[in-house]
Amino acid sequence: YQATARSIAQKFPHVDYLFVGAGTTGTLMGCKNYFAEHHPHTKVIAVDTVGSVTFGLPGETRHIPGLGTSRLPEIFEPSGIHDFLSIPEEQTIKVCRWLAQRYGLLFGGSTGTVLAGIQQWAPNIRPDDVVVTISPDMGERYLETIYSDDWVSQRIGAAALHPLFPEIALALSA
Template sequence: MPVISAPQAFNEDDLYVDLEGVFEHPLFLKCEGFNFAGSIKLKAATEMVEAAERDGLLTPGSVLVESSSGNLGVALSMIAANKGYRFLCVTDTRCNLATRKMMEALGGEVHVITEPHPVSGFLGARIDHVRALCASDDRYVWLNQYTNRSNALAHYRRTAPAVARQFPDLDVLFVGAGTTGTLMGCARYFRERHRPVRIVAVDTVGSVTFGGAPGRRMIPGLGTSRRPPLLEESRVDDVVRVPEADTIRACHRLARRGFLFGGSTGTVVSGAMEWLARREGRELTAVAIAPDLGERYLDTVYQSTWVEDLYGEDVLESRALAVASRAA
């Protein structure tokens, strides 16, 4: 049995859910939420903190500061508590209340940005706030998940090899695009090994990551209001953009079968099903990465009043994903 002394030392890396019985298309969902931080962001957080320590950027008395929509903030709160650092997370009003409370329970401080930048949205406003904090006190250390190569390196070293071990005949891998750390780390791993694995990025409608028009995005996690510096589009074979209403439908459909996943996972699953529906009849070994679980979304994605107020009363009436009809 595992015996650990640091919470970041445990992460279940080999759990998959077979979704064919739920969505009619064969897809294996790699579950990344079974660790003490509750999401895939634990890998990036651990890699970035350890690199900063090796480089001498983090020392006793340092205060970690990061911009996060939630999951990375929780992971850094946990690691900071374990290692004895202070941590300050800069987030915005879309961050789930449960996530904010979790960061505070772990000893983190949370600053909530309430006004978006006129051009670069909430993300730009959050980054401006982080920069102002760092300029005000040299104890602040910003790991900067948006440009930090250790973000992608974590998935090059861990996530992609874990998938390759379990699925040596993998045909297609679906990865959600936020900072694009997971996406770039996995894409680089498979490209360097000259394996014929198709890398499909899943983005949310309203994100500008792949050149889409900016728009309202209420579910934290995937999508950006400015192009991610880590992104190298040449490593991506296809992009699927998912409306948030379809994200919600996918989450609820999974929940009706007993699987409570987070909003980012709902987006990835919805995008994967749309892509697979266009290739009906082809036998493909397909894997999608599920970044998070659903407990932190009980007051949003799984709360009927919140859903109906933002997306309309009929958003959950259909028993089938809207993407099925769009792809037909």
């Protein structure tokens, strides 16, 4: 509330959508409360990982650390959140790997999950909307996990190694 949300509001005076990852939900709750009070037009979209119980979905095995919980955080209060998205780990991996291959950006699993959420929500975003997200982690801690073909194949499945945008991958390799 006092730091992250206030900083976002100072940098971006008008925000249509704020996408926030849901781990312990501290950042999510602070942002939701701040924007509800100071910028009520901003729609806060929570992004979580499949297998997390935060939004009442069944708990499942999760392999990528960062987002998601095995028990409901005590501080979590869903009222005021515009919507929430639940992203499969396969999609997180595809987004992270695509950003690394296409742009040389090495992001971590939490960031990849939130960016996959924005990708999922994209049909709802108008061209003039201001979209802000929080990128909570970089990819150096994930070199032996989401950036390892063996690790991904063993834990998530070989389908996660397929390119996010096959047509772009073909063009780049030509």
